[in-house]
Amino acid sequence: MNSLAESRVPSDPHAGSTPSNPGATAQPLARLREAVEAGLIGRTGLVERLLIALLTGGHLLLEGPPGLAKTRAVKLLAGGLESSFSRIQCTPDLMPADLTGTQVFRPEAGRFEFVEGPIFHSLVLVDEINRAPPKVQSALLEAMAESQVTAGGVTYRLPEPFMVVATQNSIEHEGTFPLPEAQLDRFLMHVMIDLPDAASELAILDLVEKEGAGEMPATPEPISAETVMEARRKVAAIHLAPALKDYVVRLVMATRRHEAAPEVADKIEHAVSPRGTLALAAGARARAFLAGRDFAIPEDVAEIAPDILAHRVIPTWRASADGVTGRSLVAELLNRVEPA
Numbered sequence: 001m002n003s004l005a006e007s008r009v010p011s012d013p014h015a016g017s018t019p020s021n022p023g024a025t026a027q028p029l030a031r032l033r034e035a036v037e038a039g040l041i042g043r044t045g046l047v048e049r050l051l052i053a054l055l056t057g058g059h060l061l062l063e064g065p066p067g068l069a070k071t072r073a074v075k076l077l078a079g080g081l082e083s084s085f086s087r088i089q090c091t092p093d094l095m096p097a098d099l100t101g102t103q104v105f106r107p108e109a110g111r112f113e114f115v116e117g118p119i120f121h122s123l124v125l126v127d128e129i130n131r132a133p134p135k136v137q138s139a140l141l142e143a144m145a146e147s148q149v150t151a152g153g154v155t156y157r158l159p160e161p162f163m164v165v166a167t168q169n170s171i172e173h174e175g176t177f178p179l180p181e182a183q184l185d186r187f188l189m190h191v192m193i194d195l196p197d198a199a200s201e202l203a204i205l206d207l208v209e210k211e212g213a214g215e216m217p218a219t220p221e222p223i224s225a226e227t228v229m230e231a232r233r234k235v236a237a238i239h240l241a242p243a244l245k246d247y248v249v250r251l252v253m254a255t256r257r258h259e260a261a262p263e264v265a266d267k268i269e270h271a272v273s274p275r276g277t278l279a280l281a282a283g284a285r286a287r288a289f290l291a292g293r294d295f296a297i298p299e300d301v302a303e304i305a306p307d308i309l310a311h312r313v314i315p316t317w318r319a320s321a322d323g324v325t326g327r328s329l330v331a332e333l334l335n336r337v338e339p340a
Helices: 022-038 044-056 070-079 096-100 134-146 198-212 225-236 242-253 274-290 298-312 317-321 326-336
Strands: 060-064 085-089 101-106 111-116 123-127 148-151 154-157 163-169 189-192 268-270
Touching (some): 022 274, 044 060, 044 070, 044 163, 044 189, 044 225, 070 085, 070 123, 070 163, 096 134, 096 148, 101 148, 111 154, 189 298, 242 274, 298 326
Parallel strands (some): 060 189, 085 123
Antiparallel strands (some): 101 111, 148 154
């Protein structure tokens, strides 16, 4: 991308001035980031994406083999927030009421009362979501899309901030229910987690030994819900230059039309919807905020595009037979579509 350096500075004279500087609000997030990274060896990208989802009000899907600290990552994030946290372990016999809650009769009061389920927390970890049956997945869809739950004909609002982080195992498919495209599209990002290298493996061993000996790293003061909501407002004010918006749109349109990258578009059965465009713009703003900038740059878009767009691109059956995936298609698009 030859024009990345020139695109670092916003093109209009007011680009660098937002209603308030992100620096002061970003400091607690920076301390939280350092604390979570200290407990996760070699997972800086994962930590960044967790914070991007938190700052945009989005939801995250983590996929990888067992034992790669997916659950640990979410618990470390929850430990740095004052907001409530719950963990749901999905099984094939799970019922929607096990997530949302149910009406319980109170004899002493002579009436039914709604008892909230584990979804009524600010940060919800849904472990092995593809083991949950379709009815449960549908109930989760309403919560993720609308930040509300309907039970017994009554709608209940979920707390703010609200964020779902779901995990799924990439190597075991027996007894699972693959997420439909509509459900996948509700996730801001789909993050693939790989096995660590030898150096990271050794560092993990040392870290666990220290924790076993009671040598726990210092943890920063938990971040309040009000601070998170204020950070979200500042993220929404991060500047996107017209040229950068054009870059985002051209990336998405390249999945639908043949002009920009005809060889790639021919391999796509279903292209990215406008929700993908909005997600990519929001993610770029959040990444800029985490970097202490009040404007986004092309690297912000290119860095997170695979995790935001890949699960929204469905290859044709012929391309899938040739081993083509949504992630490989997005990688091709990033090579062909460059910022202005």
